[in-house]
Structure formats: C-alpha cells, structure tokens
Amino acid sequence: MSDDRPIPVIIDCDTGVDDALALLFAVRHPGLDLRAVTCVAGNTDVDGVVRNTLTVLEIAGAGNVPVARGAERPLLEPARSARHVHGDDGMGDIPGLPAPTGTPVEADAVTLLRREILASPRPVTLIPTAPLTNIALLLRTHPEVAGNIERIVFMGGAVATGNATAVAEFNVWHDPEAAAILLTAGVPITMYGLDVFQRVVVPGTDVRRLRASAEPGARLAGELLAHRPSAPDPDGDDPHGGLGDAGAVCAVADPAGLTTELLPVEVSLAAGPTRGQTVVDRRPRPGESELHGDTRERQLVDVALDVDVDRYVKLYLGAVEGV
Known part of the structure; x- marks a missing residue:
C-alpha cells in the first residue's frame, strides 16, 4: 500500500542562488514537509547564509520553518566562499531583496x-x-540520529569532472573530511553530483515568465534562475538558468526522474590536485589493488548518473508556480 503522506525533509544549505531555488521548491511541493533548515558556511559566510535563508522562506510564505546557524568554517580548513558565482550577498545581488523580519x-x-x-x-x-x-x-556527536534517517540525498561530488578543481566538486572540496564522515553514516545515501546537476536547465521562456510573475516566490525563482552562470545576459533573448541544488530536492520528491547505480565511493583526503575528489568505482570486477591486499571497506552509494531533464523542469515549475 502506497504512503501518500508528505515526506519529512530537512535541508542543510549555504544559501546561495541555487540553494534558494531548492528552498522555494521544498516549501511549495505538496509531497514534501520541510521540518527545518540548517545553515553552514560555503557559498558565502554563515551569517549571510542565515540572512538569505530567512529571506527566501519569508518570501515563500514559510517564515515559520525553524532556521539554525551552523558551522562557520570547515572541520580543518578556512572557509572559502563562492561569491564570484553567487554575488557579494550570496543571492546574486538581486536588487530590492527585503531584509528578513525573523531570526x-x-x-x-x-x-x-x-x-x-x-x-x-x-x-x-x-x-x-x-x-x-x-x-x-x-553524525559524530549524535550517532543515534541514524536510526530515524530514511536517506541522505546530498548535492555534491562528481563521477567525471569537478568545478572547484579538475576533479573535485565545490561542496566536497570545501570540506573533504566532512564528506568522508558522511560516507560512514550507515544510512542510505544518494549522491546528486555534477554529472546531473549541470544538466537540468530551465528554458529562457519559462525564466521570463517567472520574472514577470506578480507572485513574490515565483518572481524570486525567475530572478535567481536568470542570475545563474549559464545566463550571462539575463535580459537577452534566452535567459535560461540551471536548477542546480534544487535538482536534489526534485530527486526526493520524484526519485523516478533520476537514474542511479549503487557504487563504492570514497573521498580523496590527500593534499594536492585530487583533494576533495569523490572516487567512484565503476569497475565491473576487482583489480590489481584488491588482488594484492587492499581490503578497505567503502560505503555503497546510489550515484546519480542520468536525469530526466524535462521531467524535473516541469516538476519544479509546477510546484513553484502552483499549477
């Protein structure tokens, strides 16, 4: 018998243009019950993340969702922001964004x-x-929580090409030790990495419609999409923009739109050009390393390898626009 109750979810974010898109979707999709949002340094400093998160939730009509301030730096390294992508305020420097009223x-x-x-x-x-x-x-402080976690669906990592480095994706590269700890969680994990992250792009006609909307949440989604690096000329003929992090939330609401394979994954923690790489083992059989004594246990992760782009674009627009 199917369970039609909304899925209880918690988002941990560094809002962030596409984190904001993810929050808008999570609030408005009827199949999701957003229980809380926690904030961490990443795209911008953690206080900016808190401010941005509160603003987005209030615009979306969900100012009652509890928001908490988290870590202001990685476990071992200093914080390194992505303001060159997300703007000085982390939200694309969109003119006229209100300051939040909540705390x-x-x-x-x-x-x-x-x-x-x-x-x-x-x-x-x-x-x-x-x-x-x-x-x-x-997970390290309160391991007992694992018993009431259905799944962790994280945006991070890459099977192929990175963006922070040639092989490392930003979220994992920013705190590789934390990502390595995640992979010992003992709960089901889905990795929504760059291999699918970069493919889900909203066409310019839809972005223009959102930007012209009289509804504040839909209009904000349009402005955020227009800011994305895939839209260097947001007022041009085709201001298309990627859903980015929001795709990971789409994958929770509609997992059938994602093609995954259960594969061993580990994070490179060594200094140098591979630091932060998610090493995904797609070999059909063991190799010389294992045959010569490598007995390390690596957690199996549902790695996203393909995505139904049209399905997720329609899913996102339907939720955010309320149609």
Missing part, C-alpha cells in the same frame, strides 16, 4: 538537526546542498 532559533544547527530528526514520527530525509560540515558534526 534564527537559539539552538545551533547540530542541536536543531538532532531535535527534529528524533522528534519526527517518521524517518526524515536529509538534503544537504552545501559543504557537509554540519552533517559530519551531527
């Missing part, structure tokens, strides 16, 4: 994560769309 909860991110996971009557799906510092601290 974060007094609890820190790890405390709020633990509280909401353990209080949920049904197992929670965690959706990290940011460096995994908060999630690593949660």
Whole structure:
C-alpha cells in the first residue's frame, strides 16, 4: 500500500542562488514537509547564509520553518566562499531583496538537526546542498540520529569532472573530511553530483515568465534562475538558468526522474590536485589493488548518473508556480 503522506525533509544549505531555488521548491511541493533548515558556511559566510535563508522562506510564505546557524568554517580548513558565482550577498545581488523580519532559533544547527530528526514520527530525509560540515558534526556527536534517517540525498561530488578543481566538486572540496564522515553514516545515501546537476536547465521562456510573475516566490525563482552562470545576459533573448541544488530536492520528491547505480565511493583526503575528489568505482570486477591486499571497506552509494531533464523542469515549475 502506497504512503501518500508528505515526506519529512530537512535541508542543510549555504544559501546561495541555487540553494534558494531548492528552498522555494521544498516549501511549495505538496509531497514534501520541510521540518527545518540548517545553515553552514560555503557559498558565502554563515551569517549571510542565515540572512538569505530567512529571506527566501519569508518570501515563500514559510517564515515559520525553524532556521539554525551552523558551522562557520570547515572541520580543518578556512572557509572559502563562492561569491564570484553567487554575488557579494550570496543571492546574486538581486536588487530590492527585503531584509528578513525573523531570526534564527537559539539552538545551533547540530542541536536543531538532532531535535527534529528524533522528534519526527517518521524517518526524515536529509538534503544537504552545501559543504557537509554540519552533517559530519551531527553524525559524530549524535550517532543515534541514524536510526530515524530514511536517506541522505546530498548535492555534491562528481563521477567525471569537478568545478572547484579538475576533479573535485565545490561542496566536497570545501570540506573533504566532512564528506568522508558522511560516507560512514550507515544510512542510505544518494549522491546528486555534477554529472546531473549541470544538466537540468530551465528554458529562457519559462525564466521570463517567472520574472514577470506578480507572485513574490515565483518572481524570486525567475530572478535567481536568470542570475545563474549559464545566463550571462539575463535580459537577452534566452535567459535560461540551471536548477542546480534544487535538482536534489526534485530527486526526493520524484526519485523516478533520476537514474542511479549503487557504487563504492570514497573521498580523496590527500593534499594536492585530487583533494576533495569523490572516487567512484565503476569497475565491473576487482583489480590489481584488491588482488594484492587492499581490503578497505567503502560505503555503497546510489550515484546519480542520468536525469530526466524535462521531467524535473516541469516538476519544479509546477510546484513553484502552483499549477
């Protein structure tokens, strides 16, 4: 018998243009129950992430969702922002964005994560769309939460090409140790990496329609999409923009739109050009390393290898526009 109840989800983010798109979708999709949002340094500093998150939730009509401030830097390294992509404020420097009226909860991110996971009557799906510092601290400090986590669907990593380096994706590269801890979580994990992340692009006609909307949340989605690096001329003939992190939330609402394969994954922690790489083992059989004594256990991860682009674009627009 199918369960039609909304899926309880918690988003851990570094809002962030595409994190904002993810929040708008999570609030408005009827199949998702957004229980909380936790914030971590990444695209911008953590206080900017908190501000941006509160603003997006209020514009979306979800100012009652609890928001908590989390880690202001990775476990071992200094914070390194992506303002060159997301603008000085992390939100694309969109003119006229209101300051939030609400404030974060007094609890820190790890405390709020633990509280909401353990209080949920049904197992929670965690959706990290940011460096995994908060999630690593949660799993190490409160391992008991694993018993009430249905799945962790994280935006991060890459099978093929990176963006922070030739082989490393930004979220994992920003805090590789945290990502490595995630891969010892002992719960089902889906990796929504760059291989699918970069493919889900909203056409310019839809972006223009969103930007002209009288509804504040839909209009914000349009402005965010128009800012994306795939749209260097947002007022041109085709201001298309990628869903980015929002695709990971689409994958929770509609997992059938994603093609995954259960594969061993590990994170490169060594200094040098491979640091932060997600090493995905797609070999059909063991190789010389294993035959000569490599007995390391690597967690199996559902790695996203393909995505139904049209399906997720329609899913996103339908939810955000309320049609």
